[in-house]
Amino acid sequence: MEAVVETVQRRQAERWRALGLSLSMNLFLPLVAYYVLRARDVAQWQALLLSGAIPAVHALATALVRRRVEFFDVLVVVLLAMSAGLAAISGSPRVMLLKDAAIPAVLGLWIVGTLFAARPFAYHFGCRLRGPDGAESAEHAWRELPEFRAALRGLTALWGGAQLLDAALSVVWALELPVDLAPVVGRIHSFALLGAMVALTVLRNRAFNARFGTPLFGLRAPAASHVPSGAPGHVADDAMAR
Numbered sequence: 001m002e003a004v005v006e007t008v009q010r011r012q013a014e015r016w017r018a019l020g021l022s023l024s025m026n027l028f029l030p031l032v033a034y035y036v037l038r039a040r041d042v043a044q045w046q047a048l049l050l051s052g053a054i055p056a057v058h059a060l061a062t063a064l065v066r067r068r069v070e071f072f073d074v075l076v077v078v079l080l081a082m083s084a085g086l087a088a089i090s091g092s093p094r095v096m097l098l099k100d101a102a103i104p105a106v107l108g109l110w111i112v113g114t115l116f117a118a119r120p121f122a123y124h125f126g127c128r129l130r131g132p133d134g135a136e137s138a139e140h141a142w143r144e145l146p147e148f149r150a151a152l153r154g155l156t157a158l159w160g161g162a163q164l165l166d167a168a169l170s171v172v173w174a175l176e177l178p179v180d181l182a183p184v185v186g187r188i189h190s191f192a193l194l195g196a197m198v199a200l201t202v203l204r205n206r207a208f209n210a211r212f213g214t215p216l217f218g219l220r221a222p223a224a225s226h227v228p229s230g231a232p233g234h235v236a237d238d239a240m241a242r
């Protein structure tokens with residue numbers, strides 16, 4: 001059981017580190033870079049281009065480390081290149097701001113589109129959190145538990161809708177706000193939406209696990225151990241379910 005707890009804690013720590021790095025590279029560092037460049041009198045569209053290159057470089061570096069290319073990596077790089085070309089031609093910084101709306105728009109449509117696939121986005125996301133140890137139990141739950149399928153489809157719709165809302169708000173800020181104010185307002189609303197989605201997902205996962213004994217994400221404690229509530233194994237299961 002101690003080995004299970006250690007595995008759970010290690011995976012949880014890895015997830016938090018990955019989340020922190022992703023937030024830094026995609027939300028915070030570009031924002032700081034933009035205002036540092038503006039303080040040095042760099043033109044708005046150039047400051048947006050240079051600060052927007054940080055997520056693109058991170059995406060490329062991550063792809064090289066993993067030795068495989070993810071959809072999001074390609075999306076970030078392609079949209080940055082397109083918006084940079086258009087901004088250079090038009091000289092308008094608002095073209096660069098609209099890139100921040102295009103990314104969540106494409107992601108939102110893609111996530112919602114997986115509702116029509118054999119497995120929705122939330123299922124595949126959960127597989128990444130579980131790892132190979134939880135693949136069999138997740139597949140069994142998907143086949144045998146209609147509530148499991150409905151819950152993951154509901155979360156997929158929720159996440160996709162949140163991305164589309166993020167995109168719509170980003171369009172409004174890009175077109176209506178002063179250019180130097182739009183980046184910080186956009187980051188605030190994106191972070192607020194992300195926080196709300198994380199909180200709702202955690203609450204939904206805990207409620208589902210409490211009712212059905214199967215987490216939507218993470219690993220279920222071995223049935224043979226019969227670990228009572230509050231024991232280390234139960235705590236480990238809760239940690240992975242978060």
